[in-house]
Amino acid sequence: MCGIAGINFPDRNLVAHMIQQITHRGPDDCGVVVDDVVSIGNCRLKIVDLTERGHQPMSNEDGSIWITFNGEIYNASSLRMELEKLGHTFLSDADTEVIIHGYEEWGLNVVKRLNGMWAFAIYDSEKKLLFLSRDRMGIKPLYYFFQKDTFAFSSELKVFATEKEFHRPILVEGLLEQLIFSFNPSSYTILDSVYKLKPGELLIYYLDSGSIWKHKFWNNCREKNGILDLRYLLRLIDEAIRLHLIADVPVGCYVSGGLDSSIVAIKYAENYEGMLHTFTVGFEGGNDEREYGRTLADFIGTNHHELVLNGEMVAREFDTLLYYYDLSITDPAFIPNYFVSKLAKNYVTVTLAGEGGDEVFGGYDYYRYLYFAKQIGLSLFIRKFVPEGLLLPILNKNDKLAKAFYTIKNEGKLKHFITGYLTLLPRTKLVKLFSIENFVPLVDEPATPADIEYMPELDQRILLAENYNYKADKSTSAASLEERVPLQEYHLVKYVNSLPMGYKLNLREGKVFLRAILYSYLPELAKRKKYGYGTPIGTWLRNSLDAHLESAIQQSRKLSFIKEGSIEKIYQKFRHRSATQNELAFLWNLLIIIGGLERYGYLYS
Structure with a gap:
């Protein structure tokens, strides 16, 4: 975990101040590099190679290429061996250096060789460009400012809200998106001229011309022709967990008693050689998962730590929480994540979590309802023969039914399809709140079909990447902690996405693969109904x-x-x-x- 920032002109003080605002992301070490053209900076949380050799920004041997990097590359060791055979010399054990030499060898295609989570910027002084990239699943955030002759980037949006050089008015469409969805599903933000790099995307800023070129290097959609092989799936999960345990610092695991975190925790205990630590949060006056977290921790034999959160604790830190929310998301689960991360930081520097299990393995109830409605022909019947006016009295009273209706009605029309099911309130209520009769979200995901069969893939690119991953990153980095999400390892995601939706769920429940795996360990947890945090x-x-x-x-x-x-x-x-x-x-x-x-x-x- 690190914080990165940079600008397309020389100004050491400005970049140093940009980094200062995000030092919670990397309190162990800071650095700034400036030449006649650019200024880049980094604040580092030391995870791999704890020596000064891992200092950032980092350069190649002759100083012509510099990088500022946030994230972890899990296949760095194998890439290092490959690059050494090709004649590259390494001066550190940091995965950062693998990206530099990989860029020297493979150019922009280096991103296709990486397995991990990342947001980085490479400055190539000879080619006179800045090369930015965000990982395939959007686990790490990356914002950029672009207007006229000015280009800048940062790990957090607050940098652009506070520095006078970038201080921008509110973008009304971005604000409206947040009010309607609780996050920005598009590449736009709440600030004018400030954008998000999308998951699996790279950006080139040409320093001479001041122009931008963007390219998506990974598409999570696959033909639904995969062959179901549970043994192969389990091997992929095991390998993902092992890769995510690579660290030179202590690693722990969040647990809740849910399917996703339980499987991650069990595999963590089977594979981790250090002291085992697990963490659970409960609520006064809300859903309390501590009992189930305790059951799991007792089963795998960890040092278990619990936190009970109440409203007074939230009120005392409310202004601080708004600071870390970063004008980007509003998910209430951010708050328990933040407090349990502060607890975990007393024992570990890295935590594993089950984030992504629902979107990858088909865990949401609406997947089941909409999928089986389509299978029996109900969706087609509704689209052809049921006008909105006929059901309006019912839709006005039932939010879930209204969202399902508008999703079915708009299958095949991506932006309206997304608005149908991802908005906080259904269209029947939105038109009473806002002057938005013609509102269309700024979403740009043409590679993902607006098809119920592909809803998990759509959620991976939008709901997960632009909401839940932001929540996880911002809440844990606020405590100077790195969260890793093995269920989003891209080989695993690629395989599961190749399987038809009907393999992942049945009429009663979703995530049938994960449920089967957990059942072999703890049947009582595998049978539990999905609850989530239940933040009160x-x-x-x-x-x-x-x-x-x-x-x-x-x-x-x-x-x-x-x-x-x-x-x-x-x-x-x-x-x-x-x-x-x-x-x-x-x-x-x-x-x-x-x-x-x-x-x-x-x-x-």
Whole structure:
């Protein structure tokens, strides 16, 4: 885990200050390199090669190529041996140096040789370019600013919200996206002229011409012609876990008693040679997973650590939490992640987590409902013969049914398909809140079909990469901790994505592969229904955060695209305890977005 930043002009103080704002990502070492053309910086959390030889930014032998790198390359050892045979000399054991020599040998195609999570920028002084890349699954974030003659990049959005050289007005479309989805599913952000590099994407900034070229080097969609082989799948999972345990620092594991984290934890215990540490968080007034985490920890024999989170703890650190939310996401699960990461940092520097299990292995309920509706012909019938007006009274009362209806109606129309099922509230309620009758998200994923069969792939590129991976990165880096997600290892993902949806779920449950694996170890956990964190946002909003929520609602009146009185109606339903879970999530979303804008001093009209 590191923080990276850079600009296309010489200014040591500016880049040093950009890095200073994100030193929580890498408190062990910092560096800045400046020449007549660019300035790049890095703050490093030491994971592999703890010596000064791993210092960044790092260069090749003659200083013509420099890199600032965030992430881990799990196949660095095999790549190093290959490059040494090709005549390259290494001065460190850091995986960073493998990328430099790989770039010298293979050029831009180096990204196709890497297995890991990364966000990096390479400065090639001879070719006069900056080469940026983000890993296939979007595990590590990378933002860039581009306007006229200025180009800059950073691991976090806050850098562009605070530095006067980049301080930009709010992008209304980006703000609207966040209010509707709780994150930005597109490459746009809440700030004008600041963008996200997409998963599996590389970008070249040509320093002479000031132009940009982007290219997607990986597509997670596969023909559904894979052959089901559970032994091969288990080998892929085992290998992914082993690779993710490579570190020169202690490694732990988050557990909740759910399928994903349980399998990761079991394989962690089977393969890790150091002291075993597991971590679980529970809530006062909410879903408490500690009992199941304890069952798992006892079974695999770890040093188990627990945290109980309450609203007062959240209120005390609310301003700090807004800072780390980074104007990018609003997921309430960020908060337990943040607090349990602070606990874990007392014992380890790296943690494993089960993030990605739902999107890769078919865990969401809506996969099952929509898939089997299509199999029996119900989807086709609805699209052809059921007009919206006929069901409007029902759709107005049932959020889940409304989202399913609009998803089915828009199969084949990507942007409307995404809006159908990924929005916090269904279209029936969105049109009452916002002046958005013609709103279309800025999503640009033409390589992914708007097809129910491919919903996991779509969620991997959007929901997982642009929301949950951001949540994991920002909440753990805030505690100077690195989270690794072995269920997103790309060979594993590639294989599972080649299997038809019907292999991954049945009428009763999803993730049938993972459930079968866990059943052979702990049947009582394998039989559990999916719950998730169950963060008690309702309790927090009514008690410890009630003043913050009231303030956010008052401030939201300044947003011209919100219809007068519409949010107050939801707030009154919340006060009378008649709000739906989706409406409750929308109020939380509003609180974090408005709070973040205030935290960074933005005024809006």
